[in-house]
Amino acid sequence: MKKFSAAFLIAVILLQPNFSQQPTDSIYQYISPVPGSALNQPETNIIIRYETAYDLNSIGDDQILEVKGSKSGFHSGKIKTVENDKTILFKPDFHFTEGETVTVKLIRPIITVDGNLLPELNFNFRITEKNLNKSRFKDLKKYLPEYIYSELRSDIERHNNFSSVIAINDSLPEDFPPISVNVNENPAPGMIFFSPFIYPGFHATYLIIADNYGTPVFYRKMNSTNFDFKKQPTGVLSYYEGGLFYVMDNSYNIIDSLHMQNGYSTDLHELVIHDNGHALMMCYDAQLVAMDTVVTGGDPNATVIGLVIQELDENKNVVFQWRSWDHFQITDATYDIDLTASVIDYVHGNAIEVDHDGNLLISSRHLDEITKISRQTGNIIWRLGGEHCKNNQFTFINDPIGFSHQHDIRRISNGNITLFDNGNLHDPLFSRGVEYQLDEINKYAQLISDYRNNLITMSWAMGSSRRLENHNTFLGWGTGVDPAISESKIDGSLVLSFSLPDSMPNYRAFKFPWKTNLFTVNPESVYFGYVPLGDSLEKQLEIINNSNQLIQINDSYNRLSPYRLKTVLPISIPPLGSEIITIKFKPESEGDYFDDLHLRWNKENERIAQVIPLIGSTDPNFTFVDDGESEVRDYYLSQNYPNPFNPKTNIRFRIANFGFVSLKVYDLLGREVATLVNEEKPASSYEVEFTATGLSSGIYFYRLSTGSYTKSRKMLLLK
Numbered sequence: 001m002k003k004f005s006a007a008f009l010i011a012v013i014l015l016q017p018n019f020s021q022q023p024t025d026s027i028y029q030y031i032s033p034v035p036g037s038a039l040n041q042p043e044t045n046i047i048i049r050y051e052t053a054y055d056l057n058s059i060g061d062d063q064i065l066e067v068k069g070s071k072s073g074f075h076s077g078k079i080k081t082v083e084n085d086k087t088i089l090f091k092p093d094f095h096f097t098e099g100e101t102v103t104v105k106l107i108r109p110i111i112t113v114d115g116n117l118l119p120e121l122n123f124n125f126r127i128t129e130k131n132l133n134k135s136r137f138k139d140l141k142k143y144l145p146e147y148i149y150s151e152l153r154s155d156i157e158r159h160n161n162f163s164s165v166i167a168i169n170d171s172l173p174e175d176f177p178p179i180s181v182n183v184n185e186n187p188a189p190g191m192i193f194f195s196p197f198i199y200p201g202f203h204a205t206y207l208i209i210a211d212n213y214g215t216p217v218f219y220r221k222m223n224s225t226n227f228d229f230k231k232q233p234t235g236v237l238s239y240y241e242g243g244l245f246y247v248m249d250n251s252y253n254i255i256d257s258l259h260m261q262n263g264y265s266t267d268l269h270e271l272v273i274h275d276n277g278h279a280l281m282m283c284y285d286a287q288l289v290a291m292d293t294v295v296t297g298g299d300p301n302a303t304v305i306g307l308v309i310q311e312l313d314e315n316k317n318v319v320f321q322w323r324s325w326d327h328f329q330i331t332d333a334t335y336d337i338d339l340t341a342s343v344i345d346y347v348h349g350n351a352i353e354v355d356h357d358g359n360l361l362i363s364s365r366h367l368d369e370i371t372k373i374s375r376q377t378g379n380i381i382w383r384l385g386g387e388h389c390k391n392n393q394f395t396f397i398n399d400p401i402g403f404s405h406q407h408d409i410r411r412i413s414n415g416n417i418t419l420f421d422n423g424n425l426h427d428p429l430f431s432r433g434v435e436y437q438l439d440e441i442n443k444y445a446q447l448i449s450d451y452r453n454n455l456i457t458m459s460w461a462m463g464s465s466r467r468l469e470n471h472n473t474f475l476g477w478g479t480g481v482d483p484a485i486s487e488s489k490i491d492g493s494l495v496l497s498f499s500l501p502d503s504m505p506n507y508r509a510f511k512f513p514w515k516t517n518l519f520t521v522n523p524e525s526v527y528f529g530y531v532p533l534g535d536s537l538e539k540q541l542e543i544i545n546n547s548n549q550l551i552q553i554n555d556s557y558n559r560l561s562p563y564r565l566k567t568v569l570p571i572s573i574p575p576l577g578s579e580i581i582t583i584k585f586k587p588e589s590e591g592d593y594f595d596d597l598h599l600r601w602n603k604e605n606e607r608i609a610q611v612i613p614l615i616g617s618t619d620p621n622f623t624f625v626d627d628g629e630s631e632v633r634d635y636y637l638s639q640n641y642p643n644p645f646n647p648k649t650n651i652r653f654r655i656a657n658f659g660f661v662s663l664k665v666y667d668l669l670g671r672e673v674a675t676l677v678n679e680e681k682p683a684s685s686y687e688v689e690f691t692a693t694g695l696s697s698g699i700y701f702y703r704l705s706t707g708s709y710t711k712s713r714k715m716l717l718l719k
Contacts, residue, residue, distance in 0.1 A: 027119045028048060028049065028050055028119070028121065029049045029050060029051050029086075029376055029377060030047065030048075030049040030087075030320070030376060030377050030378055031047065031048055031049070031123065032044075032045075032046070032047040032320070032321045032378070033046070033125040033321075034125065034323075034326045034378070035123035035124065035125065036123070036124070036125065037125045037126070037323070037325065037326050038125070038126040038128070038325070039126070039128045039285075039287045039306075039323075039325050040096075040102075040125050040126065040127050040128060041127070041128065041131065041133060041262050041263035041264060042095040042096045042097065042098060042127050042128070042131055042263060043095050043096075043261075043262050043263030044096070044127075044262045044263065044321075045089060045090060045091045045092070045261070045262055045317075045318055046065070046067065046089070046090040046092075046104060047087060047088070047089055047090075047318065047319065047320070047321065048087070048088045048090075048121070049083070049086055049087040049088075049376075050086060050112065050118060051086075052086070052112040052113060052114055052116065053084055053085040053086045053112065053113045054081055054085050054086070054088065054110060054111075054112060054113070054118075055110075055111040055112060055113050055115075056081060056085060057111075058109065058110050058111040059079065059081065059088075059110060062108070063076065063079075063107070064079060064088075064106065064107065064108055064110060065077075065079070065090055065104060065105065065106060065107065066103075066104070066105040066107045067090065067092065067102065067103070067104050068102065068103050069096050069097055069100045069101070069102050069127075070100040070101045070102070070103075071097040071099070071100035072094070072095075072096055072097040072100060075092040075093065075094065075096070076092075076093045077090050077091050077092040077093050078090070078091045078093070080317060082313055082315075082317055082319055083313070083319055085113075087319055089317055089318070089319070090104075095263075096127045097127065098127055098128060098129060098130060098131055099126075099127060099128075099129045100126070100127050101124050101125070101126050101127075102124060102125055102126070102127065103122070103123075103124045104121070104122070104123055104124065104125075105121065105122045106118065106120065106121035106122070128287060128288075129288065130287075130288050131263070132286040132287065132288065132303065133263055133264055133265055133283075133285065133286060170215065170216075170557065171555075171602075172216070172219075173221065173605070175221075176206060176216075176219070177196050177205070177206065177208070177500055177501070177504055178500070178501060179210065179214040179498055179499070179500065180214070180498065180499040180500075181213060181214045181496075181497070181498060181499075182482075182483060182497040182498070182499055183486075183494050183495065183496055183497035184212055184213060184495075184496055184497075185494070185495045185496070186495060187212050187472065187487045187495040187496035188468045188469070188470045188472045188474075188487065188495075188511065188698065189212075189513070189697055189698050189699075189718075190212075190468070190511040190512055190513050190514065190697075191209045191210065191211060191217060191511065191512060191513075191514040192208075192209065192210045192211070192212070192485065192498070192509065192510070192511050193208070193209055193229050193230050193231065193509065193510040193511070193512060193514075194208055194210075194229065194476065194484075194485065194506050194508070194509040194510070195207050195208060195222075195226050195227065195228075195229040195239065195506070195507070196208075196484070196500050196504040196505065196506040197225045197226075197227075197504065197505060197506075197507075198503060198504055205221075205222055205225055205226065206219045206220065206221055206222065207219060207220045207222060207226060207229050207239055208229075209514060211596065211611065212496060213559065214498060215557065215598065216607055216609075217514075217516075217598065217607075217609040217610075217611055218252065218516070218606075218607060218608055218609065219606065219607050220252070220605065220606045221605035221606070222241060223241070223242075224241055224242055225241070226239050226240055226241040227239070227240040227241075227268040227269070227507045227508075228240050228245075228268065228269065228270065228271065228507060228508055229508075229510075230508070230510045230512070231510065231512040231514060232247075232271075232272070232273040233272075233273065233274070233275060234273050234274075234275055234277075235250065236248060236249060236250070236255070236273065237249075237250070237252070238258075238271050238273065240266075240268040240271070243259065243265060243266055244257045244258065244259050244266060245257065245258040245259065245266065245271040245279075245281065247273070250514075250515070250516055250517050250518075251516060251517055251518035251546070251547060252516065252518065252606075252608060258271060258279050258281065258312065258316070259281075260281055260282075260283045260308070260310055261310060261312065261316070261317075261318045262310070262318055262321065264283040264285060264308055264310070265283055265284075266281055266283055267281070267282045267283045267284050267349075268507075269282060269349065269350045269351065270282055270349075270350065270351055270352045272352055272353070272354060274354065276314065277313070277314030278311055278312060278313050278314065278319070279311070279312045280309065280310070280311050280312075280352045280354070280360070281309070281310055281312070281352075282307060282308065282309050282310075282349050282352060282362075283307075283308045283310075284305045284306070284307065284308075284345070284348075284349075285305065285306040285307065285308045285323065285324075285325075286303050286304070286305050286306075287303070287304055287305075287306060287325070288301060288302070288303060288304075289302050289303075289304040289330070289344075290302075291304065291330075291339060291340070291344070294330055294331065294339070295331065295339045295340065297340045298339060298340050299340060299341065299342050301342075302341070302342055302343070302344055303342065303343045303344070304330060304344045304346060305343070305344065305345045305346065305347070305348075306323060306324040306325050306328075306346070306347055307323070307324040307328075307347040307348075307349040307362075307364065308321065308322070308323045308324070309321070309322040309323075309349070309352060309360070309362065309373075310322075311375075320375065320378070322360075322373055322378050324346075324347045324349075324364075326378075327373075327378075327379075327380055328346075328347060328364075328367070330344070330346045331390075332346070332367050332369075332390050332391060333346040333347075333366050333367060334366060334367065334368050334388045334389070334390075334404075334405075334425065335388060335425075336424070336425065337366050345366060346366055346367075347364045347365075347366055347367060348364060348365040348366040349362055349363065349364050349365070350363050350364075350365050350407050350408070351363035351407060351408050351409045351410075351419075353409050353410050353411055355372065355411050356411055356415070358375050359372055359373060359374055359375045359376075359381060360372070360373045360375055361373075361409050361411065361417070362409070363406055363407060363408065363409040363419065365405050365406065365407070365422075366405070367385065367389060367390075367391075368385045368386045368388050368389040368402075368403065368404050368405060368406070368425070369383055369384065369385040369389045369391065369392070370383075370384045370385065370406070370409050370417070370419070371383050371384075372384075372440075381440075382394075382440060382443070384438070384445060385402060385403075386401055386402025386403045386404050386425075387400070387401050387402055387404075387425075388404060388425045389402070393443050394438070394443045394444060394445040395443060395444050395445070396444075396445050396446075396447070397444055397445065397446040397447065398446060398447040399434075399436075399445075399446075399447035399450075401426060402445070403419060403421035403423070403434060404421065404422065404423050404424050404425040404426055405422045405423070405424035405425065405461075406419045406420060406421050406422060407419065407420040407422060407462065407463045407464060407465075407478075407508075408420045408463065408464040408465055408466075408508065410465070410466065410467070412435070412467045413467075415437070416435050416436060416437045416438070416448055417435070417436050417438060418433065418434065418435045418436075418465045418466070418467055418473070419433075419434060419465055420432075420433055420463035420464050420465040420475065420476075420478075421433070421434050422458070422459055422460065422461065422463055422478070423458055424458070424460065426458075428457070429457055429458040430452060430457055430458055431452070431457075431458045431459040431463065431477070431478075432450050432451055432452045433449075433450075433451040433465035433473055433475045434447065434449065434450055434451070434465070435447075435448040435449040435467075435473075436448060449473070449490075449492075451465070451473050451475060451488050451492060453475075453477070453483065453486060453494075458481075459477045459478040459479050459481050460478070460479050461478055461479045461505075462476070462478030462479055462505060462506070462507045462508070463475070463476055463477055463478035463479075463508070464476040464478075464507075464508035464509055464510070466510060466511070468487075468511060469696040469697075469698065470667070470668050470669070470696075470698055471489075471490050471669060472487050472488060472489055472490070472495065473487065473488050473490075474486075474487045474509065474510070474511045475487070475488070475509070476506055476507070476508045476509030476510075477506075478505060478506065478507070479505045480500075480501075480502045480503060480504065480505050481502075482499050483497040483498055483499050484498055484499055484500040484504075484506050484509070485497070485498040485506070485509040486498070487511070490669070513696075513697050513719065515610065515611070516608055516609075516610060517546055518545075518546060518547055518551065518601075518608055519543055519544060519545050519546060519547070519551055519553075519573065519599075519601075519608075519610055520543075520544050520546060520610065521541055521542065521543055521544065521599070521610055521612055522541070522542040522544060523541070524612065524613075524644075524646070524718065525612060525613040525614070525615065525642075525644045525718060526539050526541060526583055526597070526612060526613070526614050526615070527615050527616075527641075527642055527643060527644075528585040528614070528615065528616030528617075529615075529616065529617070529641075530616075530617060530618070530619065530620045531585055531586075531587055531616055531617070531618065532618060533587055533589070533590055533618045535586075536584055536585060536586035537584070537585050537586075537616075538566065538582050538583065538584045538585075539582070539583050539585070540580050540581070540582055540583075541580070541581050541582075541583060541612065542578050542579070542580055543571075543573060543578060543579050543580075543581060543599065543610075544573075544577075544578045545573040545574065545575060545576060545577050545578065546576070547575060547576075548575045548576065549575055550572055550573070550574055550575060551572070551573050551601055552570050552571070552572050552573070552601055553569060553570060553571050553573065553579075553581075553599050553600065553601060554569055554570035554600065554601065554602055555569065555570075555600040555601075555602045556569060556597060556598060556599055556600060557597075557598040557600065557609075558595050558596060558597045558598065558614065559595055559596070560593055560595040561588065562585055562586055562587050562588050562593055562595075562616070563583060563584070563585055563593070563595050563597065563614050563616075564583070564584045564586075565581065565582075565583055565584075565597065566581075566582040566583065566584050567581035567582050581599075583597065583614070585614070585616045587616065587617075587618045589618075590618045590619075591617070591618060591619075592616075592617040592618075592619065593614070593615070593616045593617065594613070594614070594615055595613075595614040596611050596612065596613055596614065597611070597612045597614055598610075598611055599611075599612065613644055613716070613718065615643065615644070615716075621636075621638070621639065635654060635655055635656050635706070635708075635709040635711075636652075636653060636654040637651075637652075637653045637702075637704040637711040637712075637713060638651065638652040638653065639713055639715075640690070640702070640713070640715045643715050643716060644715075644716040644717065644718040645692070645715065645716070645717060645718070646692070646717060646718055646719050647691055647692045647693055647695075647717070647719070648689055648690065648691050648692070649689070649690050649692075649715060650687055650688070650689050650690075651663070651676070651687070651688050651689075651690060651702060652685065652686065652687045653685070653686055653687075653704050654684070654685045654686070655681060655683055655684065655686075655706055655709070656683050656709075657683050657706075657708075658680065658681070658682045658683055659680060659681070659706050659707050660679070660680050660681075660706065660707065661677050661678075661679065661680070661681045661704070661705070661706055662675075662677060662678050662703075662704070662705040662706075663675075663676040663677035663678075663688065663702065663703070663704050663705075664676065664678075664702065664703055664705075665690060665700055665701070665702045666700065666701045666702070666703065667695075667698070667700055667701075668698065668699055668700075668701075673695060673700065674690060676688045676690055676702070690702070692717050695717060696717075696719070697717055697718055697719045698716075698717060699714055699715070699716055699717075700714070700715055700716075700717060701713070701714055701715075702715065
C-alpha cells in the first residue's frame with residue numbers, strides 16, 4: 001500500500017469523523033452533506049429540503065447561498081429547485097479541495113409558497129483528506145470479497161446424483177451456459193432473467209431470458225461480466241456492466257445509462273427505477289481511516305469501505321444522498337469482519353427497496369442488518385438483524401437465529417418482507433429464502449415462511465428471493481450451487497429447478513411477465529380447438545415488424561411434433577411491415593396439446609424471439625380438468641372461448657332442470673376471484689362473459705355447480 005507522510009497521518013487521525021448519526025438542523029427537513037459530517041467527496045453537490053415548497057420568485061436568478069471552502073474559497077454554482085419546488089440543489093461550478101472545511105450560508109431571504117420566511121441556515125462539512133474514488137476499483141477480488149470462493153466452499157455439501165434434463169435441443173453458441181432443467185411441474189407463467197458468469201476470471205458472459213423449459217427467448221453476448229439483469233417496475237430492462245447501469249426498451253435497444261454522481265463510482269448490486277423516473281443506486285466509498293483509534297491493533301492507515309446511496313431524479317440530479325459514515329459505526333460490523341485488516345468492507349450494501357410508505361429499506365451484508373431509512377430526512381427509522389447483528393431492535397418469533405449475510409430485501413404486496421438468507425454465520429451452515437411479518441411499532445419479526453433446498457447446505461454469496469403474483473417463491477441461489485434457480489409453491493413443494501455448472505455463479509434470478517415488441521404477432525395465441533385424431537388443421541399467423549429496421553425470422557422452435565411451421569424460413573419483414581406464416585396441427589394421439597412456438601431472429605451473438613402459445617385437442621369438449629364425476633345427461637360446461645384470452649372470454653353451459661346454479665372463477669390457490677352466476681335458473685343453455693380486469697396473467701379455474709352436477713375447467717389469461 002502507498003506510504004503517506006507522518007503529518008498526513010496525524011491529520012487523518014485528528015479529522016476522524018464521529019461515525020454516529022449527526023442530525024441536520026431540525027428546522028429543515030433534509031440537508032446533504034449532513035451538517036458536521038466528514039469524508040465527503042470534492043465533487044459533492046448540496047441539497048436543502050424544507051417542509052414547504054419554495055416561492056420561486058423569491059429565489060430568482062441571483063446567488064442565494066454563500067458556499068466557501070477553507071482552501072478553495074468562494075464557490076459559484078447552479079441553483080435548481082426540484083421535487084415540486086421543495087428541494088434546492090446547488091451544483092458548484094468547480095470542485096472542493098481535499099481536506100478543507102466547507103461553510104454554507106443562506107445569504108438572502110427566501111419565502112415559501114405559504115408566505116413564510118425561510119429560517120436562517122448556516123452549516124459546514126468536511127471534504128475527505130484523500131480522494132480514493134478518483135478511479136474505479138479494478139481489483140474486485142480485493143474490494144468485493146463476496147465474489148471470492150472462501151475456504152467454506154470446500155465444506156459445502158454437494159449432491160450431484162439427481163437426474164437432470166438438458167433444457168433444449170437448440171443451436172446455441174459454443175460458450176453459451178449449459179442449462180439443465182431438473183424439475184418443471186406447472187410453475188408460474190413468465191420468463192426467467194439471469195446472467196451467470198464464469199469463475200474464476202470474470203469472463204464475458206450472456207444476458208439471458210428463458211422460458212420455464214430453459215429455452216432462451218433472448219440472449220446477448222456481452223463484452224464483460226454483467227450483473228442484476230432484470231425488468232424494472234417501469235417496464236424497461238436494466239443490467240450492470242463496466243461501471244454503468246444500462247437501460248433497454250422492450251425491443252432490447254439501449255436507451256439510457258445511469259451512474260452515481262458527486263464523484264462516486266457505481267456499484268453493481270442494485271438499480272431501482274421509480275415510476276416517476278427517479279433512480280436509486282449505491283456505491284462502495286473507500287476512505288482512509290486511522291483504525292488504531294477505533295479498535296485495538298487497528299491499522300493506522302486502513303482503507304475502510306463505506307456505503308453511499310443516491311437517488312437521481314428524471315434529469316439525473318442527485319436529490320437524495322445517504323452515507324453510512326453519517327449513520328453507522330465501523331464497529332457495527334459482524335464478528336467475522338476483521339477490523340485490524342488493511343482493507344475493511346464494514347457495510348457491504350447489496351439491496352435497496354422502496355417501502356410501501358415511500359421510505360427506503362437497505363440490506364447491509366456485513367452488518368447482518370436490514371435498515372429502514374426515512375426518505376424525507378435520511379434518519380434511521382429502525383434496524384432489523386439476526387443474532388449476530390449488533391443493533392437489532394426486533395424480537396424474532398419462530399426464528400431465534402434470524403438471518404445472516406443476507407441479500408435482496410423486498411417488501412411484498414401483503415406487507416411482509418422477503419429476503420435471501422445466505423446464512424454465513426449460522427451453525428450449522430444453510431441458506432434459505434425467508435418471509436417475515438413485521439410489527440414496526442412493537443418491534444416483532446415473525447417468521448412466516450422458510451424455503452430451503454434439500455440438495456445444498458449453503459450458498460456462500462449472492463442470491464435473491466422474490467414472491468411471484470401467484471404467491472410462488474422464486475429463488476436465485478447465488479454461488480455455484482445446485483439448483484442455481486428454483487421456484488416453490490406456498491406449501492414449499494418444488495415446481496421448477498434449473499442447474500448451471502459449478503463454475504458459473506449467478507448474482508440474482510428473476511421471473512417476470514415479458515414479451516418483446518420488436519416484432520409482434522396477430523393473434524397472440526393460436527387456438528386450433530377440436531381436431532379429430534387423423535385429421536389436421538392449418539392456421540395463419542401475422543408477424544408484424546414494429547421497428548424501422550429490416551428483421552429476419554430465420555429460425556423456429558416448438559416442443560411437440562403435432563405442431564409444425566409450414567412456412568419455409570428465413571423470411572424477411574420490411575420496416576413497419578408484416579408477413580403471414582402458416583402453422584399446422586395434426587394430433588398423433590388422443591389428448592390435449594399445449595405448446596409454444598418460438599419465432600426467432602438469430603444473429604451471431606444475439607437472439608430475439610417471440611413466443612406464441614398453441615392450443616389444440618382431439619376432445620370435442622376440450623376438457624382441461626375433470627373432477628372425477630361423470631357427465632350428467634343434458635348438463636354441460638363448455639371450454640371458454642377464446643382461450644387463452646385477454647381480458648374477455650365467453651363461457652357456455654347447459655342445465656337440464658330448474659334449480660340453483662353457481663358459476664364461479666378461482667385462482668390457482670382456490671381463492672374465488674369472480675362470481676358469474678349465483679341464482680335459480682330454468683333448464684336451458686346459457687352463455688356468460690367473463691372480464692379479467694385487474695387479474696394477473698396465469699391459469700384460472702371456473703366451476704359450474706347445480707344440485708346434481710359439478711364441473712370444473714381451466715382457462716389461461718395472457719396479458
